[in-house]
Amino acid sequence: MCGITGWVSFRRDLSAQQPVLDAMTETMSCRGPDAVGTWTAQHAALGHRRLAVIDLPGGAQPMSIDTADGAVAMVYSGEAYNFVELRTELRSRGHVFHTDSDTEVVLRGYLEWGSALVDRLNGMYAFAIWDARTEQLVMVRDRMGIKPFYYFETEDGVLFGSEPKAILANPLVEGVVTLDGLREVFAGVKTPGAAIWRGMRELRPGHVAVVDRNGLREQAYWALEVSEHTDSQEDTVAHVRELLDDIIARQLVADVPRCTLLSGGLDSSAMTAIAAGQLAEQGEQVRSFAVDFPNQAENFRAEEIAPTQDTPYVHAVAEHVRSEHSDIVLDGAAMADPEVRRAAVGARDFPVGLGDRDNSLYLLFKAIREHSTVALSGESADEVFGGYPWFHDDRQRNAETFPWLANQNSPINATGLLGDEFAARLDLPNFVRDNYRAALAEVPHKDTETGLERRMREVCYLHLSRMVQTLLDRKDRMSMAVGLEVRVPFCDHRLVQYVFNTPWALKTYDGREKSLLRGATRDTLPASVADRKKSGYPGSFDPNYLAEIQRQTRELLDTGHPMFDLYDPAKVRAAATASAAEISTVQRSGLERALDLAAWFDLRNPTLKI
Structure with missing residues (x-):
């Protein structure tokens, strides 16, 4: 896992641009704390920051x-989880390897198969290959978009990087954000390929782009x-389990300490239990970590997305699988710390997020990094198996919009504090409507699907192509900001494709959410966890957190900060002075977003052209 960047220019000599390349590469230092490397030729310059996970001494980059x-x-x-098999095949074809790294396997795979290499990879990856033989740059992103990849076309080539900040470090790029960019910020849905900075694009998941003297082509x-699902219920459940066993075994491979992120929900608990069994066969004990908050039992309030506390279930699983477990306890003062907010916003490169859930995730990953370099996460199981409440609510799943936006009281829709004039220019309802229609037009259907089955095919596709991107991006940025590699077994494309084609009636065969996952892993779990209702990543209910963000917002009101070109000071002041009993969840989220935006302005100093 690393940070990558580069520059291709067909009209200049990039061997003379080392200082610029160094500056671009340095922005990725958090993603790769272990080593730095650059490589230049006349028309190509590549930069790399390394987080060493596989073949610690031999995987240095750029590799040529x-x-x-x-x-x-x-x-x-990233990681190619099938690199051992690929290396064996390449050796049979005459390739001689000088390292044990998956990096060399991918590079030699390109020499053997060209860009068709991508069809053979299993993993999470983003990479760029400069081929001097044809004077072209090949840019690749994994199928589910687990690893980020951005690019910016220039007059005579391209700039690229794991994160926008690497591209913005090049003097050819102006840091301009238009209304379209701000729509991406506030809409609550990620447009595939879009970036918030003018002229910048994100390489879409499952895409390859080639740059040569004729320009850039992405496909x-x-x-x-879609395919016909012919397996019985019993065979489907068994196949899901077979896939999970294989996926987790592959993703446990590392030359550094590993752990799991354990929430006590079905997803992370099943993953942890399977990992524990596999490691026990090797004489090892799985290590697990969970987030918790002081006095959470007293302060907790049930919400639609998180109806129960995690800690009792976390401990039940840890005891059941005999993991070496640690709770990371985060108080409200730590999560409200302006420096933590700046770190989280700077990591995401995105102006607004999920408030305390972003800050706590950053602090959780930072604490875990003191013990482990690789963590397995249950992220994306809800999108794959249909776990969110709105999958099972007729009103939300049949709404003429993205289901997660159908509830106007959701924190995702926290735009009520924006200024009226700016909100009118932003016109989010039409932007979301157009995005929704474009997404529906992409959905692959079977001719025989009608009614509920057809609609649930659409709902599943919307989550896998839109919502999951937001969560994977957040996970990647927060973890890599502290040099932690987080792997996501539920995003293995084999599992995603198989479950996508499983009929909705089979996905819910026991009348509940995530029936297939529950059936496939029940034998590994305590009954209380196997039967637990979906509960999302927890927020903090510490009253001190709310009081502190209100205080910080009142201070911000007195500064004339430029973020008030977008937010209405009167609306913000009303939310910042409301009592704890009066303030709504959406208002609280609005305050958190306002503070995020202010931090982003301070960090990135964008030029707004709205």
């Missing part, structure tokens, strides 16, 4: 191979497809 017709050089971020190499 000299051929009779020119060098082929690569910067690579898909993978997408969700």
Whole structure:
């Protein structure tokens, strides 16, 4: 896991641009605290920051191979979980390896198969290969978009990076944000390929882009497809379990300490239990971590997305699988700390997030990094198996919008504090409507699907192609900001594709959410956890947190901060002075977003053209 960046220019000599390349590479230092490397040629410059996970001494980058017709050089971020099998196949084809790293496997795989290599990879990855033989840059992103990849076309080439900040470090790029960029900020849905900065694009999941003297061409190499599901219920459940066993075994491979993120929900508990069993066979004990808050039992309030506390279930699982478990307890003062907010916003490169849930996730990952370098997460199981409450609510799943936006009282819709004039120009209802229609037009259908089955195919696709991107991006940024690699077993494309084609009636065969996952893993779990209702990543109910963000917002009101070009000071003041009993969840989220936006303005100093 690493940070990558680079520059291709066909009209200038980039071997003379080392200071610029160094500046771009340095922005990725948090993603790669273990080593730094650069590589330059006349028309290509590559930068890399390394987080060493596989082959600690041998996986240095950029990695290059000299051929009779020119060098082929690569910067690579992520993991190829099937690199052992690929290396065996490549050796049979005559390739000689000089390291034990998956990086060399990917590079030599490109020499053997060209860009068709992508069809053979299993993993999470983003990489760029400069091929001097053809003078072209090949940019690749994994099928589900687990690893980020941004690019910016120039007059004579392209700039790219794991994060926008790497591209913005190049003097060719102006840090301009238009109304379209701000719509991405506030809409609550991620447009595939869009970035908030003018002229910047995100390489879409499952896509490859090629840059040469004729320009840039991007195309898909993978997408969700429909196929007939013929397995019985029993066989479907068994196959899900077989896939999970194989996926988790592959994702436990590392040359550094590993752990799991344990929430006490079905997803993370099943993953932890399977990992515990596999490690026990090797004479090892799984290590698990959970987030908690002081006095959470006294302060807790049930919400639709999080109806129960995590801690009792976390401890039940830890005891059941005999993990070496630690609770990371975070108080309201730590999460409200302006420096923590700045760190979280700076990590995300995104102006607004999920408030205390972002700050606590950053602090959780920071604490875990003191013990482990790799963590397995249950992220995306809800999107794959249909776990969210709105999958099972007729009103929300049949709404003429993205289901997670159908509830106007959701924190995701916290735009009520925006200024009226700015909100009118933003016109989010039409932006979301157009995005929704575009997403529906992409959904692959079977001719025989009608009624509920057809609609649930659409709902599942919307989550897998839109919502999951927001969560994966958040997970990646927060973890890599502290040098922690987080792996997501439920995003293995084999599992995603198989479950996507399982009929909705089979996904809910026991009348509940995530029936297939529950059936496939019940034998590994305490009954209380196997039967637990979906409960999302927890927020803090510490009254001190709310009081502190209100105080910080009142201070901000007195500064004339430029973020008030977007927010209505009177609305913000009303929320910042409301009592704890009066303030709504949406108002609280609005205050958190206002503070996030102010921090982003301070960090990035964007030029708004709205």
